[in-house]
Amino acid sequence: MNEILHLIENDAHLTTEQIAVMLGKETGDVRELIERCEKDGVILGYRAVIDWDKTDREYCTAFIEIKITPQRDRGFDRIAERIYRYPEVKSLYLMSGGYDLACIIEGRTMKEVAYFVAQKLAPLEDVVSTATHFVLRKYKSDGIVFGAVTEDLRGCDFI
Numbered sequence: 001m002n003e004i005l006h007l008i009e010n011d012a013h014l015t016t017e018q019i020a021v022m023l024g025k026e027t028g029d030v031r032e033l034i035e036r037c038e039k040d041g042v043i044l045g046y047r048a049v050i051d052w053d054k055t056d057r058e059y060c061t062a063f064i065e066i067k068i069t070p071q072r073d074r075g076f077d078r079i080a081e082r083i084y085r086y087p088e089v090k091s092l093y094l095m096s097g098g099y100d101l102a103c104i105i106e107g108r109t110m111k112e113v114a115y116f117v118a119q120k121l122a123p124l125e126d127v128v129s130t131a132t133h134f135v136l137r138k139y140k141s142d143g144i145v146f147g148a149v150t151e152d153l154r155g156c157d158f159i
Helices: 002-010 016-023 027-039 077-084 110-121
Strands: 060-068 089-094 101-107 127-134
Touching: 002 016, 002 027, 016 027, 060 110, 077 089, 077 101, 101 110, 110 127
Parallel strands: none
Antiparallel strands: 060 101, 060 127, 089 101
16 A cells, blocks of 8 residues: 555556556556545545746745644644634644644735734734744755756765
8 A cells, every 4th residue: 555655645647557557456456545545534635746936926935833832631733723724824733842833824925924923823822922934945845846956966975
């Protein structure tokens, strides 16, 4: 199962026939496994990774660290649910370290993001503090490199 999931995660355009050939499995078995994973919530969706900088879409991405007061018997779940329901929130993670939650949001402008933090997020009853970091340039996301590398890095130690 994990082999199939890795293939789909890296390229959601692969057909069940292509996956079956790549793994030496029967097409019907692959199709059944994928359908079961979708039904069981293992596969939650399929999406394209878009380089929005190459379009005319204006947007601003920010990472927001959130310190909260956990609730008795519910821990962080209740406040996390309130936060992830906002349409601006693209991702939300429970974290270790100085802050409890890490939130990724998108808005059309920095002002719109600041408004979200000041008017919607910070006033929530259990939010103690926030720290907002604006993304200035996206180099890599979901394993995909954005833009062209302008320098030959083959001689570097890390490659």
